[in-house]
Amino acid sequence: MIATILLGLAIGSIYVFVAVGYNLTWLTSRAINFAQGALMVVGIFLTVELYDRHVPVILIFVILAVVGAILASVELIVAILPIISRGAHGELVTTVGAMTLIQGVIGVLVVASSEAVPFFGPTGLVSISGSSLTPDELFLIPLAVVVGLGAHLWASRTKSGLAAVSLSEDRDAALVLGVNTRRFTFVAFMVSGALGLVVAPFVGPETTAVVSLATTFAVYGFVVLAIAGVGSQLGAVIGGLAIGVVQQLVARYVGPNWQNVAVFAVFLAFLMFRPTGLFGERRERVV
């Protein structure tokens, strides 16, 4: 039971990363980036490749961060900025396009459809109250909490974070007050892209490298947002970890075929009975 819960927290940490990335871009540009999960998969495959070339671990993290920032910026320039002003969430189509494109490119470049990913840190099993965990799982959970809380403190305590929140609430007003909306959007995309790839050396050993994970990550990240309330980083941590635990408990005690169904049920229940999520606010419409 405890082992299952710990494993759930570790898996849930992955969803926290995706949801935090969604929130970053949402807060600054009101754009939802479907390709966030695909970026993480790029990171996983890139990590494997860099391990094969015996690149030092420190350098691997730098490369991942830079590649992530570049990929996200390119996506922003090509697929989001040209259409974001048209409204109607046209970015859903283009970022799904970006997600598909990334999956396709990985599929073309990579020979094996699924690859195990080693962990760069200590190996062997760690025993906690009679159940054993791998070291990467022990790293994932605190990392997710740190990333989520960091993003939360940034958005609620720092000047730039508050400016970003004001941007999401009223873009025009923020523009008038002198917030450089374009720079914020770019920085947010670069940070979310870098975040998506940088966590890959921790995520990969847990999930192995599989192309189709891009869609699973994308969807589960959205489930986290629905539970958290869009824009809430604190909620993303709680929602992500909770979903991981639910998923693993169902997989363990009901059957692996039921985990998606159970998470879907939780997702629908939140949409029905608490559509603004745990930490979301309902705002009134303005004429």
Place this chain on the structure above:
Amino acid sequence: MSGSSRPIVSWRSLLSIPSRTKSTLTPVLWVVVVAVLALAPELGLGVSPSRQLVLICFLCLLVSGLNLSYGFAGELSFASPAFYALGSYVTVIVTSHWVNDVAVCLVVGVVGGLVLGLISGIPGLRLGGWMLAVTSFFLILLIPDVVSITQKWTGGYQGANGIPLPDLFGTQLSTNGFITFVVIITALWFAVFRNLVKSRVGDSLSVLRESPILAGSLGISVYRAKLTAYAMSGIPAAIGGVFFAYLLGFVAPQSYDLTLAITVLAGSILGGSRSIYGAIVGAAIMQLGPNSISSLGNYALVVYGAFLIVMAVVLPGGAAGLARAGAGRLRRRLGVDEPRSGPELVAAEPMPALPGQTLVIDHVSKSFGGNKALTDVSFTANPGEIVALIGPNGSGKTTLLNIVSGYYKVGQGSVQVGGRRISGLTPSRIANAGVARTFQTPLVASLTVRQNVAVARGRHAPVSVIETMLRLPRFWRAVRQDRAAVASILSALGLSDHADDEAQALPLGTRRLVELARALASLPSVLLLDEVASGLDEEEVAGLSTMIRSVASSGSTVVLVEHNFNLIRDLADRVVVLSQGKVVVADTPEVISRHPEVLRHYLGQKIEPEPGDQAPVPPPAETGPQVLPKEVRS
């Protein structure tokens, strides 16, 4: 120029075919094309092209479903593979456990598609925005799991074998017969789809896609309309799934994956999502192009992904948008559409009788965060009466209208219409209780003036979706009633010449009149007008005030937010003055125009007490910090 006048004349006549000829020509053409396609295998079309024809039909069905939900209702959905899988597995289960009849499978599949649409749409549409996209995306992930859980009936991951050749009403369909059947059913769906889109239902979808706020004020429930469109989008997809299972004879969950969803989305965008026949173009291109190139292999996702980005960025209207723009340019080039002059406000027709109700604002307060927008506001407006709301900017006038319309919830107090409490209801329910309004910035949908006005008549001539799709008698009756009612209102407002013009292209003053016409078309009990005269010239204001007076004398209750005090003096029976969210005074225009506080706060005039003036003059100390005259300071 003069030398080339001849060919231009013939072009003109070609482009402006009388609509009556067009309306009989199109269905005939449609029937001929469908007949040829349906009989194509019999007429010697080869096996491989025949199979392509059927596959195009399947993709057409899927794309048209997405067009209904995404193009027309504005809700992106990735559910096509789920609906498609549902139709296929219905066929597996019905044929193996019950009966092999394609008609039975179609009926069960359609019902199942609707149910799945409701199950995923009811929660998915609650929040709006992009949650439906996510919910429907999740459905794709669930397909393999659900198939595996229900392995006993569906065959699990390995798939289900042995779907028999299709029977229709007890006789086995030949290969060619099956193709004929598929083409005919596809054509029938497109006819039904077209009927739905080209109706008040379709116009309502345009309104809610462009402005949910406007839709609410017209009594259209955004949630219900979107849910209907999305659930209906499951029908063609499920039909396609039934056919697909019969064609292959084998069903496995791997066929219903993300790639299929992306193919459908690409087809929709390629043909133009907001188009009926664009679905056919998009589906045909996708099927004959990328889907048929087996060498694409690994590169398929690369191509589709890049394609989605490029199409959505460069050509958001798709092929249909391109065609429409081209036709429009050609028409303008040839001068078929000639600009017309503005409307003449002459009350050519008497206003229909309006069922006025008393509007009671009962101790209403409202605050946003810590800001008190309204404090204990009370007044009553009676049928046949024109009540003007005035006050400086930020005094709460529009906030009050928004509370009456239901866009804001009341803090304390209540709003009643005809003795019934309406505060707390949704905007669409309040509209259906007889409250109509116009907006400070006119909101009109990208439809013709006639359509914009007719959309407001849903309450008086209701037609169900099924009646609309099948063009049952009630639909035609409502169309006739709409035509007559709209014609008389347009003529009363002098808009008859603009009836078939694109409403959004009209000048500001005319758009305000279109809003007024639309509000009147709902035969309002209470009419709320928000700065209806701003931006109009003097002549237009004079015409408008005649119109508003005749609305009130026809029985409606009119509440007018206005800055033009001359218009108010001319029109209003009573004036309610708001300042900082409170009622300063409420009285007749004559009294108000002499009221010192109004003069000071609102009209910005200095108070020069006239001899014999009844109104008490307040001490000037109230006006805040005293500023000494310059000469005294220096």
